[in-house]
Amino acid sequence: xxxxxxxxxxxxxxxxxxxxxxxxxxxxxxxxxxxxxxxxxxxxxxxxxxxxxxxxxxxxxxxxxxxxxxxxxxxxxxxxxxxxxxxxxxxxxxxxxxxxxxxxxxxxxxxxxxxxxxxxxxxxxxxxxxxxxxxxxxxxxxxxxxxxxxxxxxxxxxxxxxxxxxxxxxxxxxxxxxxx
Numbered sequence: 249x250x251x252x253x254x255x256x257x258x259x260x261x262x263x264x265x266x267x268x269x270x271x272x273x274x275x276x277x278x279x280x281x282x283x284x285x286x287x288x289x290x291x292x293x294x295x296x297x298x299x300x301x302x303x304x305x306x307x308x309x310x311x312x313x314x315x316x317x318x319x320x321x322x323x324x325x326x327x328x329x330x331x332x333x334x335x336x337x338x339x340x341x342x343x344x345x346x347x348x349x350x351x352x353x354x355x356x357x358x359x360x361x362x363x364x365x366x367x368x369x370x371x372x373x374x375x376x377x378x379x380x381x382x383x384x385x386x387x388x389x390x391x392x393x394x395x396x397x398x399x400x401x402x403x404x405x406x407x408x409x410x411x412x413x414x415x416x417x418x419x420x421x422x423x424x425x426x427x428x
Contacts, residue, residue, distance in 0.1 A: 281413030284376050285420035288411025292358045292380030293422050296329070296407040299361040300384055304402050304428050309361055316386070322354075329356035331385045341383055341408040344421055351410060351419075355383030378416060382409040387425065402428045 302308035309326060317323040320334030331340045343349035357379040359365050369375045384405045404427040411420050 278418070280374060281415070281418040282420060284374065285411045285413040285418050286422070288358075288376055288378075288380040288413075289409045289420045289422045290411070292382045292409035292411060293407055293424060295358050295362055295364055296382035296384060296409060297424065297426055300405055300407065300426065301428055302362075312361065322383070328360070329383050331383060333385050339385060339406075339408070341385075341410075341421070341423075344408075344410045344419070351381060351412075351416070355381040355408075355410070357381050374414070376412050376414055378412040380409055380411040382407055384408075 299308060299312070303312035311326045313327070313330065315327070317327060317330060317332050319332050320337060322331040322340060323329070333339055340354055343354055344351055358381070359379070366377065366379055369377065384407045387404045387406045404425055406423060406425050408421065408423045411422075412418065413420075
């Protein structure tokens with residue numbers, strides 16, 4: 249009876265130790281996935297800012313900011329990824345946070361207008377192959393048509409980007425406001 253009790257105690261201790269080690273490994277993996285998603289979102293944010301700054305300076309693709317989508321709508325074609333929020337409505341990127349829409353339905357993938365590409369990851373390197381996305385919204389006087397010249401103030405744009413970890417379930421969202 250004594251030997252059986254000691255054996256049972258040893259088995260329970262080993263099980264608890266194994267559970268602790270596996271939980272620690274899982275937590276470390278989740279943190280790595282969050283970091284990968286965050287870095288991917290940062291890259292998409294910088295790509296979106298570069299795209300829009302070039303378009304506002306006249307160095308980007310032609311017609312990137314002209315015409316501006318109607319209030320409450322997002323652009324298509326050359327205006328893809330540019331939205332004008334309707335007064336009193338939630339921003340389009342809120343669906344990324346709530347999960348109420350597919351992430352592929354909002355914004356544009358990294359490199360769409362700048363021509364940049366995701367690097368190929370060597371075997372054994374932790375990273376993501378899922379391209380991050382970004383969306384830009386006019387803020388402030390966003391409902392007004394974007395008619396500006398070098399003498400008038402450029403519009404303010406809120407750029408929001410989403411990055412993914414090693415799978416689509418791990419995401420990070422970052423945001424900035426730009427005005428050249």
